[in-house]
Amino acid sequence: MRIERDIIYIILAFIVLMVVVPWTAGQLSDQIFFNWPFFFEVAIGGLLSGVMYSLIALGFVLIFKASGVFNFSQGAIVLFAALTLVGLHGLGLPMWLAIVATMGVMFLLAVSIERLVLSKLVNQEPIILFMATIGIAYFLDGFGQTLWGSEVKVLNLGISEAPGFYFDGLILINDFDLFAAGIAAVMVVGLAIFFQYTRIGRALRAVADDHQAALSVGIPLKHIWIIVWTVAGLVGLVAGIMWGSKMGVQFALSLIALKALPVLILGGFTSVPGAIIGGLIIGAGEKLAEVFLAPMIGGGIEEWFAYMLALAFLVFRPQGLFGEKIIERV
Amino acid sequence: MDMNERKIGDVILALDNISLSFGAMKVLDDISFDVRQGEIRSIIGPNGAGKSSMLNVINGFYHPQEGSITFRGEKRKEMDVHKAAASGIARTFQNIALFKGMSTLDNIMTGRNLKMKCNIFQQAWYWGKAQKEEIEHRQKVEEIIDFLEIQNIRKTPVGRLPYGFQKRVELGRALAAEPDILLLDEPMAGMNVEEKEDMSRFILDINDEFGTTIILIEHDMGVVMDLSDRVVVLDYGLQLADGPPDEVRSNQTVIDAYLGVSH
Numbered sequence: 001m002r003i004e005r006d007i008i009y010i011i012l013a014f015i016v017l018m019v020v021v022p023w024t025a026g027q028l029s030d031q032i033f034f035n036w037p038f039f040f041e042v043a044i045g046g047l048l049s050g051v052m053y054s055l056i057a058l059g060f061v062l063i064f065k066a067s068g069v070f071n072f073s074q075g076a077i078v079l080f081a082a083l084t085l086v087g088l089h090g091l092g093l094p095m096w097l098a099i100v101a102t103m104g105v106m107f108l109l110a111v112s113i114e115r116l117v118l119s120k121l122v123n124q125e126p127i128i129l130f131m132a133t134i135g136i137a138y139f140l141d142g143f144g145q146t147l148w149g150s151e152v153k154v155l156n157l158g159i160s161e162a163p164g165f166y167f168d169g170l171i172l173i174n175d176f177d178l179f180a181a182g183i184a185a186v187m188v189v190g191l192a193i194f195f196q197y198t199r200i201g202r203a204l205r206a207v208a209d210d211h212q213a214a215l216s217v218g219i220p221l222k223h224i225w226i227i228v229w230t231v232a233g234l235v236g237l238v239a240g241i242m243w244g245s246k247m248g249v250q251f252a253l254s255l256i257a258l259k260a261l262p263v264l265i266l267g268g269f270t271s272v273p274g275a276i277i278g279g280l281i282i283g284a285g286e287k288l289a290e291v292f293l294a295p296m297i298g299g300g301i302e303e304w305f306a307y308m309l310a311l312a313f314l315v316f317r318p319q320g321l322f323g324e325k326i327i328e329r330v
Numbered sequence: 331m332d333m334n335e336r337k338i339g340d341v342i343l344a345l346d347n348i349s350l351s352f353g354a355m356k357v358l359d360d361i362s363f364d365v366r367q368g369e370i371r372s373i374i375g376p377n378g379a380g381k382s383s384m385l386n387v388i389n390g391f392y393h394p395q396e397g398s399i400t401f402r403g404e405k406r407k408e409m410d411v412h413k414a415a416a417s418g419i420a421r422t423f424q425n426i427a428l429f430k431g432m433s434t435l436d437n438i439m440t441g442r443n444l445k446m447k448c449n450i451f452q453q454a455w456y457w458g459k460a461q462k463e464e465i466e467h468r469q470k471v472e473e474i475i476d477f478l479e480i481q482n483i484r485k486t487p488v489g490r491l492p493y494g495f496q497k498r499v500e501l502g503r504a505l506a507a508e509p510d511i512l513l514l515d516e517p518m519a520g521m522n523v524e525e526k527e528d529m530s531r532f533i534l535d536i537n538d539e540f541g542t543t544i545i546l547i548e549h550d551m552g553v554v555m556d557l558s559d560r561v562v563v564l565d566y567g568l569q570l571a572d573g574p575p576d577e578v579r580s581n582q583t584v585i586d587a588y589l590g591v592s593h
Contacts (some may be wrong), residue, residue, distance in 0.1 A: 213427035218415030218444040
């Protein structure tokens, strides 16, 4: 990949903001505690929570790549998957069986979405499909909670949240976060290979570019949509498991999807690696900002930092770090 | 090339009394012609004559209200897009319809889609069977790339290619399916003389070397008359004439409606 000049500027700006500014602040102000092990602990903690954002963002990227539609319902899919998993587990299924059964449910969901919604909207404008996904989101939010109840449920995978990894006794890292990072890495490598080097992956990208041309080479639109919504459902399930065991399975899961928006703007809507890098930057950025910058301006940065970062990106690099630059020829 | 050496066989595709309308607008009105195995068959006519609609009927994008299509002896009311592709009909589009974000190689590989057999689980695993299949088909695609002389743009995203090359890549994607019938919708529109000569040569070679039947829509009369075995002339959905180039050229109705008027 050719590294463009503005990417270098972005990296430099980020280093200045995230490393030089905290360090200087630590030297000048006695309100801010700064030493290198602590800095790295915060940074690594941030990166690992960024992985969790990436998991959500991945679901968006998949559907966007394969159908050119921004899928508003990804958050609802995460909630629905987590609710179904906890519900089935609550009915007495062992965890592994409940996970397999939920995967089956996600497939059925994909088939129903294709049959009942998408198949009626072939060749429509993307905005129409977008509106349809808003409808799907509201339906899933309500349907999942009607089926399984709306109270907060506990999802326990049996992985300790205690710091399990010590680096020289100075840096503490959570076992669970490492586990989540490992899962995300496996998923990303798998999806990247699938998209880039297989016939179905190529067909997915083809459908995103041009429905008619895809039909003319014999790519069945119907199957492609079912596959891509199933994969988005599975990614949603993984995100639901991770987030659900962190914050409990509850309606708020549906809203963390909003956290994925800045990640997508940073990474680019069409890039799987972009979703990961974007998530890492946002995760590390907001933690570092909260710890080292917030005391200077009164705190509470973490809530909005990601959106500010996204805004800056929209101004200087609207296609994101790795997105395809969209040039319309006239 | 000696025209007498080419083998033109039996009728492979026959269109009988095809009528197609969108609402009150009649796009095709009682059109009948046939296509023989191995021939280059052209459809000409002014803009809006219904030429592209005719191709869309043949590959199943449009379903005519009346008439029948007989393909390889099997008579039916309309074609189905997927079945058409699966039974050997490939096409290019008037406004290039490539997958713009993908490389030349990937675009042409999509043309192999129906020839590849690995199922979703083998593909999800990738290593082993699916990988082996990729490599086999990649070889065929490399042959097409050599044939069309586009080796040096193999990895370029097609959205960045100049127009003439995009047309070639689109032809490559259609060829990758190893079609029996190739539908070409204005393959030379917007090209300069040199590019047109290249494209004409490719069309003749495809027809000659692979025995592919070609149905061609083209505005450049010189090219049409040189390449075609038979020409059908449409005008506002009506069929004006059908026959060998010389006959069509001297047909008075055609001259009045089309050839005589400068475009």
